[in-house]
Amino acid sequence: MAPVTAWAGPTETPTPPTDISIAVVVCSGSVSGCVRQADGVTQAGEALGWTVTRFDGKGDPVGQNQAMTQAINSGVDAIILAATDPVPLSGAIELAASRGIPVGAAGLGIAATDGVLFDVAPDYTLWGDQLGSWIVTDSGGTANFLPTVDREFPSSPAIADAMVAAVDRCDECVVQDTQQFVVTDIGNGLGQRISSALQAEPSIDYVSGAFDSAAADMVPAMGNSGLSDRVTLVSCVGAPQNLGFIRDGNIQAADVVQDDVFLGYGAVDQMIRVLSGQPLWETSGVTDDRLRYSQGAPSRLLTIDNVDEVTDQYWVAENGYVDRYLELWGVTP
The missing domain is CATH 3.40.50.2300 (Response regulator)
Structure with missing residues (x-):
């Protein structure tokens, strides 16, 4: 599969609000994809001057509910779930809503609900x-x-x-x-x-x-x-160890990779809209509700034929998304 150079994300974003505190509930600190989505939220939030705090769900519903409750009680302005399933968190999500704390998500592949306003994820x-x-x-x-x-x-x-x-x-x-x-x-x-x-x-x-x-x-x-x-x-x-397995011919031969940091940036972009009282960005040409707010999240199939095109530790989408988002937000790199 060829490099992903096309941009299917937003073409405009409201002026980001200031003095925002945001929490990221990470599905598990031991799952690299969840952690890197939180990395994306952190990088994007800090570029905006926001305060970003992580809460580790530890890979089980009990720990995730505890993390969600801690995030709510910390007094944040918004919460993003990093690949954390909202279904077992229904009570905590209702608590967040009762306190006026919006909740969004990344990396789930779900349609928006009353409790989770958006999910930024590929197909x-x-x-x-x-x-x-x-x-x-x-x-x-x-x-x-x-x-x-x-x-x-x-x-x-x-x-x-x-x-x-x-x-x-x-x-x-x-x-x-x-x-x-x-x-x-x-x-x-x-x-x-x-x-x-x-x-x-x-x-x-x-x-x-x-x-x-x-x-x-x-x-x-x-x-x-x-x-x-x-x-x-x-x-x-798209974890580095797995791409290494492909390069070495060590049992694994194919991996569909996502840029988890992109998902974090995309989730922050959608949350800017929520906090500004503006409509969410809807991905053009999408009919599947699960992809409506995906921001055109990219992915790529890697095999022995193209894995060496990944020159960084992780695959980074080739569409220059960091600079694109910062420009949309009026932030100088």
């Missing part, structure tokens, strides 16, 4: 279709595929379901039952569990890692189980 269904289609092509139409999913993240089932649908369209391919896990399984036996499932069914030759932090737990376990020459893994997000 995760497209990701699943891209990865599933890649598996079919790479296998020559004979893949035996093991999907995995973490339903704590709304994006994960969207990706997994689309991947399964794409492989299912292949007449000679086989799709196994989906393996489910949660964030707290990462580093606590997840890799070995998936390796055991692969050993129990020797015909499986493709597996999804769901997302890169989980995939990074699976790859070493598969290697230690002697599966390196048999199984090919695909994943998404």
Whole structure:
């Protein structure tokens, strides 16, 4: 997939308000994508002179509710959820609304609700279709595929379901039952569990890692189980370790990457509009409500054919978005 040089984001933004305090509720401090989305919010907020405070949800609903409640009680002007599922937070989101604290999100792949005013995220269904289609092509139409999913993240089932649908369209391919896990399984036996499932069914030759932090737990376990020459893994997000697996030919062969920092900048841009009492920016040409406020969030499929085009530690969208946002906000770089 070619570099993403096109700009599908906003062309105007209201004058940003000043003296703003914003909180970021991070899904888990151990999941790189969530952390980098918070990095984007922090960078963008600090460029505006805002105060940005992070609260770690620690990868489980109890910790995320505690983080959300702490954010509300800290007296912030607004809250952004960094890939933190709002469903288990309904009570805390109602509390925020009762105190006049707007809540937005990044990296979820959900439609706006009364409680969560926007979500800035790429098209995760497209990701699943891209990865599933890649598996079919790479296998020559004979893949035996093991999907995995973490339903704590709304994006994960969207990706997994689309991947399964794409492989299912292949007449000679086989799709196994989906393996489910949660964030707290990462580093606590997840890799070995998936390796055991692969050993129990020797015909499986493709597996999804769901997302890169989980995939990074699976790859070493598969290697230690002697599966390196048999199984090919695909994943998404774009963590440096996973791009290294692709470069080294180490089990993982494809990754759909997003620029998580972009998502943070986009969420701040939408929050400027909310705090200014102006309409949210709607992405042109979008019919899926989940993408209405996405700000044209970019993504890119990386394989051995193009992974070396990523010269930084993480993929950075090639459309110069930082300078574009700062110009929209009237901030001198």
